[in-house]
Amino acid sequence: MYCSSLRDHAARVGQIARLIETRQMKYLVTGAAGFLGSHLTDALLAQGHDVVGVDNMLSGRAKNLENAKTHEGFSFHHHDVIEPLSGQYDRIFHLAAPASPPLYQTDPVATAKTCFLGTLNVLELARATGARVTMTSTSEVYGDPEQHPQTETYLGNVNPVGPRACYDEGKRIAETLAFDFRRMYGVDVRAARLFNTYGPRMDPEDGRVVSNFIMQALTGKDITLYGDGSQTRSFCYYTDVIRGLIALMEADTVDAPVNLGNPFEIDMRQIARIVLDAVGSDSNLVHRPLPEDDPTRRQPDIRRAGELLGWAPEVSVEEGVAKTVTYFKEYVLERVA
Ligand code: NAD
Numbered sequence: 351m352y353c354s355s356l357r358d359h360a361a362r363v364g365q366i367a368r369l370i371e372t373r374q375m376k377y378l379v380t381g382a383a384g385f386l387g388s389h390l391t392d393a394l395l396a397q398g399h400d401v402v403g404v405d406n407m408l409s410g411r412a413k414n415l416e417n418a419k420t421h422e423g424f425s426f427h428h429h430d431v432i433e434p435l436s437g438q439y440d441r442i443f444h445l446a447a448p449a450s451p452p453l454y455q456t457d458p459v460a461t462a463k464t465c466f467l468g469t470l471n472v473l474e475l476a477r478a479t480g481a482r483v484t485m486t487s488t489s490e491v492y493g494d495p496e497q498h499p500q501t502e503t504y505l506g507n508v509n510p511v512g513p514r515a516c517y518d519e520g521k522r523i524a525e526t527l528a529f530d531f532r533r534m535y536g537v538d539v540r541a542a543r544l545f546n547t548y549g550p551r552m553d554p555e556d557g558r559v560v561s562n563f564i565m566q567a568l569t570g571k572d573i574t575l576y577g578d579g580s581q582t583r584s585f586c587y588y589t590d591v592i593r594g595l596i597a598l599m600e601a602d603t604v605d606a607p608v609n610l611g612n613p614f615e616i617d618m619r620q621i622a623r624i625v626l627d628a629v630g631s632d633s634n635l636v637h638r639p640l641p642e643d644d645p646t647r648r649q650p651d652i653r654r655a656g657e658l659l660g661w662a663p664e665v666s667v668e669e670g671v672a673k674t675v676t677y678f679k680e681y682v683l684e685r686v687a
């Protein structure tokens with residue numbers, strides 16, 4: 351008798367724990383039509399949550415939301431985050447910002463406004479409604495780093511008046527706002543510092559290195575190496591980053607920024623070679639001028655993400671590039687059709 355009532359009690363506790371774990375929540379995702387925002391939206395919908403996506407379609411594409419739009423729990427608002435946001439949400443993922451250097455430098459004032467005012471509006475909404483926020487910051491807060499690999503405690507080496515400053519400094523002030531809202535108003539906000547991330551649904555025309563090289567290799571054009579191609583980056587496949595963002599949002603308490611990236615560091619000649627092999631292309635490598643303030647090296651120290659979230663990337667760059675090539679091939683075929 352005693353044993354069976356104990357068993358019943360344990361079963362009920364288990365049930366309640368599972369209900370809490372799987373509680374359907376309402377999410378706001380800013381930048382939902384973009385590369386990462388659309389994958390995150392799909393992942394949250396697949397977990398049974400409701401998602402409201404907002405995007406001003408600066409670099410977002412309607413095609414990225416084709417899957418999300420088939421879900422009842424999804425709705426979309428064309429909205430610029432520099433304008434105030436409203437609504438009641440449990441969680442807010444704040445991704446809205448141009449991420450490609452050529453794009454964010456086209457209208458640097460708009461980029462800085464998006465980073466500052468967009469983040470301010472998200473934080474004001476969270477303060478008013480009690481939502482938890484995870485925002486995507488960037489490895490660009492480290493600038494051209496003098497510490498290698500980059501730990502979260504490294505304060506960075508950013509040129510505040512250069513052509514990349516609208517984004518780099520924009521993301522730095524966005525982090526400043528986030529941690530001041532935490533200290534002043536108790537907003538539960540987390541910041542992921544993403545390192546270069548790639549994969550299907552990147553805008554093939556947005557000028558980032560992986561998309562450029564794949565498009566050039568697929569269309570038989572020369573591969574454009576900026577500078578001598580010896581600058582390094584650490585490329586992370588999007589599935590790893592999405593998993594990290596969700597783990598960061600759901601971690602009990604995180605009161606400092608967290609790097610999310612793949613520590614596997616390679617130079618631009620190596621990534622060109624990996625792309626050429628994946629496509630089976632014999633395009634030539636040509637050199638173009640190195641953009642001003644282009645960081646020389648980039649490699650995340652991910653010990654904090656490992657300790658706090660049990661997170662580490664799983665997808666190799668060869669595997670990720672091959673999957674990305676498959677997606678871009680379809681895009682090229684659709685374009686010529
Ligand atoms: P993306 O350009 O594909 O997505 C950004 C989305 O934000 C786009 O859909 C765009 O239209 C939208 N947007 C831009 N300005 C907006 C505004 N003012 N109001 C509403 N929507 C706006 O880029 P992504 O690679 O998916 O990047 C997503 C986030 O991750 C960004 O915050 C970016 O800074 C950050 N990040 C990305 C990388 C990466 O390598 N992909 C690295 C570091 C940080």
Ligand code: UDP
Pocket residue numbers: 450451546557558559560562563574575576577579581583618640641644645
């Ligand atoms: N890059 C390049 N060829 C290109 C596009 C970019 O060599 O066609 C280089 C660029 O100079 C930089 C690196 O690739 O050193 C990564 O560029 P990306 O714009 O993807 O990201 P970020 O500079 O923000 O890391």
